[in-house]
Amino acid sequence: MNRNTLKRQWLAASILAACLAPLAGCTHHPAAVEGSRCYATAMPTVGEGGLAWGDNQKTARTSALDNCERYAGRSGGTPGTCRIVEARCK
Template sequence: MTRNIARRCSPWVLPSLLSLTFALTAGCSSKPPATRYATSTLGSACYAKAVPTAGEGGLAWGSSLSVARQKSMANCMRYASRSGGTPRTCQVVLAKCK
């Protein structure tokens, strides 16, 4: 029974499928890879960390030190109030640029 099934297939089916597969693969391989993730040069260069006397603090990135400080203070106040801390005691303890 295996012989009958093998005889029904034309001799050109396998080579044509292989050539079609190779043609599609060759067409896709010449394309440049798409960038899916932002590179490190596009990110913000400065960061700051603010912590309260009790509760959780906040870390933020910004284009300048002043922007990073403002964002980290806002994050510190938000997270400190959520965690049962003292949001009014937030202070920036670290601020750097790359």
């Protein structure tokens, strides 16, 4: 598998998990349950990325980049390469 395929699979899994978690009655993204209408996902070249929710795209994007940098650093990845790969509002 190439790097882009892995990124797409990770992104799809993250979005699916974020969408299904409120249905299960638990979530690691409390803002999503409280009505935040926007989300963003950021991925580094290597390592784990970050997903975040916010009241607007700017807030969600900023939080996703912060999360990506933190998680990429913890996973031995490249925090400086984090980029937004998806950002949407309901």
